Amino acid sequence: MSHSTAFLARRAQTVRSVAAGLTILAAGLTLTACNNDGTGAKSSGKAESSATVPADQGADAGARGGGGDKGTGGNGGAKGGAQGSGTGGAQDTTEKAGKNGSAAKQNAGGTGSNGAQEIGTCDVNKAAVSVQSVNRPVNHLLLKFTNRAGVDCNVPYYPILRFDNAQAATPAFEDSKPQAVVTLAPGESAYAGIATSSADGSGEGGAKSSNLEVFLKGLDSSTTVKLPGDGVYVDSSAKVTYWQRSAADALTW
Template identity: 45%
Template sequence: MRTNRIRTTALAATALVAALSLTACGGNEGTKSAGPAPAAASTDSGTTESTTPETAESPAPQSEAPAGSASTPAQGKHAGGNGNSAAQSAKGTAAQDPGPVRTACTAANTKVTVTKVSRPINHLLLTLKNTGSGFCNAYYAPRLGFDGAQSVFRILEDSKPQAVTTLAPGEEAYAGIALTGEPGQGKVYKSKNLSVHFAKRDNSTYDTPVNLKLPSETRWDDNGFVTYWLSDRADALMY
């Protein structure tokens, strides 16, 4: 009896071991390992925190510019516009300041008129207008000749300006003519015509004059004078 009991027990143990081996082999073949379980970190408070690595966040997509909004090229164009405005301003300044001018005012690029004035008495006014397309210099004073006079009318040196009178297109210069000196100091002449010669930069004169008709009853003597070309009408008549 005892021998049968031992044998039965041994058989049962052998069957149990075989069953456990079959179970283990079946589990390995039918499933995949999930990997090691995440470790837990112990905190001071006794709780645990997961040490699973954080998932990397994907970059946020760039927002598209709404229709009609300004873009970088538009800003560049705006900047260029400012540059163009500055260039136009510079160009306008250059037009007002021509720099050194070498062209003389002559009969070819000006118009000259002569008029009688009420004040001061015995005075005429020469007006020189630039009718050309560029700047010109009214050098020195006009050289005047009454009718067939042999000498040039006297020039008043006290009227010399600090700088040469320069005329832009359409601008005017003036020269005052005092016809006579003190009464009774010289012979008086009556004239109908006046020739106006222009001075060059070197103070010589051009050959071609402007011939003008004088106001009626124009009388002059050798004590009269003409001023330099001046930019202000009142300055030309103050002598």
């Protein structure tokens, strides 16, 4: 083979080698392009759907506020969880408070309407009862009744009085009837005026009495008080007023 022929043969071999190298390079570039999405992140070649993500990973992603597209999915999960728990908790608390309030209201209503006890008649055995003479009007006594019980009570109508061993009770002076029954709180007093005899001497069957037995109308129990001085003259004209709230009202006839 001549010198020129050998040179051409080597040149052709070099060209073929270069061409083969370019082919290999092109194949490599093509493979790289297929495995790269252009963002610098290598693709596995298999799309992962949210359905294939384990539930615990999804919960962790939601709690961290991440895991979604640009982080919004995670934030949405966290926000949704917060709203779900917060709103639900607030609603549950509100409902409980409402129920408790209704129960308290019902209990309060029961106490006010059904729980309130009706005020009863005073007990003479739980009271301080006294009688005293007065200058005006003449021939009068003032009866005082003080509630010593721990609760409110009523003194109904007028006191039932019996001087010493008199067979009949002293009649009431009807014009003294108040507009309402007198109710006494613990420590409060009611008063009644007693006319023992007529000023002009028109009464009959008079006699001196030393003791006065006091009843409350409608009750059998009584208490006995001593009359002022060495006794009080009492005749058929004796009368007693209804219970009054003040001594002045009891002595105004």
